[in-house]
Amino acid sequence: MSLPAQDSDQLPEWRIAMIDLFVSGALLVGLPKSVGQIYGYLYSAQDPTPMDQIIAELGISKGSASQGLKFLRQLGAVKVQFILGDRRDHFIAEVKSKKLMGGFIREKLSPALEDGVDRIAHIRTLLTYDGLIKEPRHRDQVVKLETWQKKMKLALPIIQKLFGE
Amino acid sequence: MSLPAQDSDQLPEWRIAMIDLFVSGALLVGLPKSVGQIYGYLYSAQDPTPMDQIIAELGISKGSASQGLKFLRQLGAVKVQFILGDRRDHFIAEVKSKKLMGGFIREKLSPALEDGVDRIAHIRTLLTYDGLIKEPRHRDQVVKLETWQKKMKLALPIIQKLFGE
DNA sequence: CAAAAAGTTCAATTTAAAATGAACTTTTTG
DNA sequence: CAAAAAGTTCATTTTAAATTGAACTTTTTG
Structure with missing residues (x-):
């Protein structure tokens, strides 16, 4: 007997297409695929998202996620948002x-x-x-x-x- | 007993440095190293150069040279120059x-x-x-x-x- | 302050892209 | 027109870069 699994459905088709678009863009300018995936994920996201959720939904490793987010923060393409009552960092895409x-x-x-x-x-x-x-x-x-x-x-x-x- | 070898000395240091510069540039914009090498070689060359000489002096394969030159011609970065009495294509760098x-x-x-x-x-x-x-x-x-x-x-x-x- | 959670690091592995080189096609010339 | 030279192609190999994941550090909290 188990509680209903957390809402980790597959990403909807439109989000996958958006993520793919950013992956192409990343590869075009010489950035790793994972960086494009992470940015595309956050760009298409509704809410600030913690790393473990990004990892789960994109199916990438902790290492890639950590390094990719670090790079995106340096670039100013991703920001950390503080969420009350949750000690995890939550990330949002900078879109300007x-x-x-x-x-x-x-x-x-x-x-x-x-x-x-x-x-x-x-x-x-x-x-x-x-x-x-x-x-x-x-x-x-x-x-x-x-x-x-x-x-x-x-x-x-x-x-x-x-x-x- | 042998005739003096054709003038296939090593490339001078300044040419190597120029070639390296173009290799960095090529890699930066997502082009293969060999393309940067070939363009850098021709950019720093005194005369129109046939493919076999490029191969010999850069130490790259026929395949890389052929494909690299093909790409550079498509780009308009390299031109073929006809040399009287030599059936090989001779290449020069377009520098504009x-x-x-x-x-x-x-x-x-x-x-x-x-x-x-x-x-x-x-x-x-x-x-x-x-x-x-x-x-x-x-x-x-x-x-x-x-x-x-x-x-x-x-x-x-x-x-x-x-x-x- | 001990245990758990979050996040980082980096040696080892995987993957994708580039380079190779042998076989092939095309062109030249004696 | 046969043989050699020039150039192309593409299946295989190599290489460089990205990814992984286990070990580690830092932070949080009961």
């Missing part, structure tokens, strides 16, 4: 495109660009004698890299703005 | 940022966006009865997805323009 894009730029794109700056500087030193690059062809190659970089640096805040409120 | 960004948008981003359009349309049908979504919460969720989509669609040509001549 400004915040999402901002987080992605800050955590992923900007660091990659910075790394690029350093690498190009290093290439420059490898080609430099007496303070300048002698070979015109090499000078052109490096300058073109730097031009790319500048365009990227310029583009980020503009993209940012495009997604602002 | 407009063309590169354009190719990437056309081959990668736009198709992903189109796929997203279809998926959201499908989610809409899943939530629709009598021609409309009854639940306000669901309506909001779908509308927000569509807003994202529109911003993306708007953003692509703007990004494109940022990288134009």
Whole structure:
């Protein structure tokens, strides 16, 4: 004899479709599937949700859930909501495109660009004698890299703005 | 007794550094390492280069080289140059940022966006009865997805323009 | 303050994607 | 037109990245 099982029905089709959409998006920008699943789950959720429920409904491991939520919090794509009388953290999706894009730029794109700056500087030193690059062809190659970089640096805040409120 | 080996010295350090830079870039945007290597090799090359030389100097397989070059041509990031008296194709890197960004948008981003359009349309049908979504919460969720989509669609040509001549 | 619950970490495993290379097709040329 | 060279394809192997889950730390509460 058992009490009725907690309402852990399957997710409805529309939620599965939404989650799949976010999984595709995550994979497109180089994020793990589990991150897309978790965000999609929370985006489509009615209420703030604790980790154990996310684990149960998505069928992922504790480890993936913990790491995925950690990453999403860093990004600012997920927030913790305090629920009175429950000591578990409850998570909700941040849906403002400004915040999402901002987080992605800050955590992923900007660091990659910075790394690029350093690498190009290093290439420059490898080609430099007496303070300048002698070979015109090499000078052109490096300058073109730097031009790319500048365009990227310029583009980020503009993209940012495009997604602002 | 042997003739002096063809000039297949190691690549100079600066070329290796440039190739590595493009490998990082490729991986960042979800392209295979080999594609970054090939493009970086051609970007840093003095002359149009046939596939067998790329294979020899990068130490990659025929298969990777063939597929990588095919992809880069589709993108418009690599062009074939006819060399008189040599039946092999010779490849050169296209370096105009407009063309590169354009190719990437056309081959990668736009198709992903189109796929997203279809998926959201499908989610809409899943939530629709009598021609409309009854639940306000669901309506909001779908509308927000569509807003994202529109911003993306708007953003692509703007990004494109940022990288134009 | 002991036991349970919540959450994190990380070595080991699994999985998905990329790379390989042998077989194949196409093109060239003597 | 036969043989060689160039290039493609794709089944198998390798590799890198994500996921798992057991052990651990931290927090809560009776």
